[in-house]
Amino acid sequence: MNKQRGFTLIELVVVIIILGVLAAVAVPRFTDMSDQARNAAAKGVAGAISSATSMNYAQRQVSNPNAIVVNQANVCTSAVLGQFVQGVTLQNGANPTGDQIFRIQASTNAGANANCNAATNLPTAECSVRATGTGANIVNQNFLVICAR
DSSP states (O other), X not given: OOOOOOOXXXXXXXXXXXXXXXXXXXXXXXXXXXXXXXXXXXXXXXXXXXXXXXXXXXXXXXXXXTSOOBOOSOOOSHHHHGGGOSSSEEEESSOOOSTTEEEEEEOTTTGGGGOSSOTTSOSEEEEEEEESSOOTXXXXXXXXXXXXX
């Protein structure tokens, strides 16, 4: 006579309970990561703009005709800084919605230091970028723009 082998009902119930407990622990952790991902994306955009403006400044110093002049009174705008990044959309003002869209503005620490046009200003401006979303943990990412007069 052949013996049939398989899992008992108790074994199946225990496995389902274990999977339920693991899912209950993992789901809140994954939902919390969306704010971290948005902050990381904003840090990447901030780093890209800061790096691009410093390279642009070096190009202006060697009189490269393709370098961008950055000497506006308020450089922390999408019109000025949007020239330095591709693949993302920068917007001024209110909190934008949608993927790959970031709000750009003068840093709250900047005060008058967002002005690349001032004669007494250092050759830097402090701006900030913020990812879209309404999460409580999404924060502004500050970065320096190197003015190129």
